[in-house]
Amino acid sequence: MGRVSIKDIASKIGVSTATVSLVLNGKDKLGRVSEQLSKKIRETAKSMNYKPNGFAKALRSGRSETIGLVVADISNPFFAHLAFHIQEHADRYGYSVIITNTNESPKKMEKMVSILKYRQVDGFIIVPTENGSRCIEELHENKIPVVLLDRYFPEIPSDYVGVDNFHASMKATEHLLKLGCKKIALITYKTTLRHAQERRDGYVSALAGCDLYDSRLIKEVNHSTIVEDINRSVQELILGDNKIDGFFFTTNTISSIGLKKLKEMQINVPEDIKTVCFDKIESFDFSTIPFVQQPIPEMGKQAVDIVVDRIRNGNPSPVHIELKAELIV
């Protein structure tokens, strides 16, 4: 016995498929189907274990009830957690989520967006890569709902959900200052992405406030050579002339590699040097290291809320949501 279609139900009861469809979509009031028949159809559908064919539905209606999620790397815990909450929340609206990875390559991002477009997703939630703005603009031009997440492009107005990177970084840096640090190094990505710059600006602003800013303490690392870059930077900073007494790592990946290097060099945290990280690292003894905690569940929820709203009600002026990130000590 193959799949049960609307036609099977219709012919079993002896009505038209139109009537069945109307009833099963709750439009029986509008279509004026009698109470009795309505009930009978619903019961028959249930007893025959009818499941609507999503493709037929999507083809006819033009909506797939699917959201495309594009992240840098689903195996990164930050994005994995985001994905988890996005899915759980989307599920409540009846939306499924297709997750894809860019691996921080704009080329791959374009490819993934194209695949998702082919899959006719109703809307996108995207953590964009550097130089990925063209791709986003194209989606805008095609009037496809997009919510940017975690990162955004200041030059193009679009819906965005993220955290207040600037103030979070400032607070993080100030925490090190309060602990007495005078020479605080920053390790961050070499990127034009705004959220990274905001994190840097927060750090700079905190230090400039008390005349401790020194540009030589900022080290930029490349995504593609991250391990070597961080190892080298940490080594230089530690062994160099500046007597570094604090580190601010601007992402979980950077933190993880940086702390590993420190451990390797037999530098104890926080005894020998203080550190603060952006994002949590899953670690059994992380308890001693303060970190900036982004409200991941809320970020996911907001992104879903917005994209679903755009899908359903069209595109008024874009919103730019900046959530507060807490410093956990």
Added chain:
Amino acid sequence: MGRVSIKDIASKIGVSTATVSLVLNGKDKLGRVSEQLSKKIRETAKSMNYKPNGFAKALRSGRSETIGLVVADISNPFFAHLAFHIQEHADRYGYSVIITNTNESPKKMEKMVSILKYRQVDGFIIVPTENGSRCIEELHENKIPVVLLDRYFPEIPSDYVGVDNFHASMKATEHLLKLGCKKIALITYKTTLRHAQERRDGYVSALAGCDLYDSRLIKEVNHSTIVEDINRSVQELILGDNKIDGFFFTTNTISSIGLKKLKEMQINVPEDIKTVCFDKIESFDFSTIPFVQQPIPEMGKQAVDIVVDRIRNGNPSPVHIELKAELIV
């Protein structure tokens, strides 16, 4: 300008949609379309930026070129990494992946499978939950390709990809023995899932071999109350009469919580007590703790290979693939 359909191409050149479809699907030899026209159609399609409508295709052909992935929890790094590799590999076959979470609840697993069925996925890769065998059997009855991953049900024959849990655990336990441990505790899930039992059996077997097996050193924890359970177990074991000198944690989550508790109790690893974990914990100082490393990329690859093969070539006798897991010291 809306989407370009096959009809648009056809009418632009002045041919039938059938011809266009034939050419665009590489069946022009079969359908005997002239070389010239063939070329012209391909060029026009490209210039008009034609993207086939997946739903129409899926509706007509009955295949969605989508794989449904059901994992316990995508925010768990082990599953996140699996998901990553599954996606990357599926992409090479032209398949998209829809990921869903069960949160270890068989009810939710059923719901997710049902959603994915409604989405007409061509095949499933499933990390099943305890008591989830009925759901898998139903898929078998409906002749929908399923590959079980990480866990399986011995009572139902189905495709499966996992690791040799028994020997991996045995090796892990033997490592502790080699380090001189005499009282090795096991912390594992209280579950009927076979893979967990295999891990326990490996541990038991290693200890029984040298007469060190003591059932009181095995502690089972519940998924829903995992933190309290582990904390209590660790505390009991450490403070109890048995002078525990080793721990074997059977999953990454258990390891993480267990190690955190040890740290809290000021027990140093590996000075005061030796430990070995199943799965890697993302941690900057994990370097000192030996762990069983599952070949995640290979597991993902195999699972995709099998499910795609089943989709394309039907269902011969199920395969049961057990990969070797390495002990990383």
Added chain:
DNA sequence: AAATTTTGCTAAAACGATTAATTAATTTAT
């Protein structure tokens, strides 16, 4: 009683592709 409105349902055309069956034109074989 005729005209109008409401009620309850159906017919049929989409949506965008695929594909078996045909047709028409040309080439080859007899």
Added chain:
DNA sequence: ATAAATTAATTAATCGTTTTAGCAAAATTT
């Protein structure tokens, strides 16, 4: 020159649903 085979395209049905327009019968209004 006629029949057979090959080549090159088209027609039309189909997948399962949604939805607009329309039709008859019943109920209501005038």
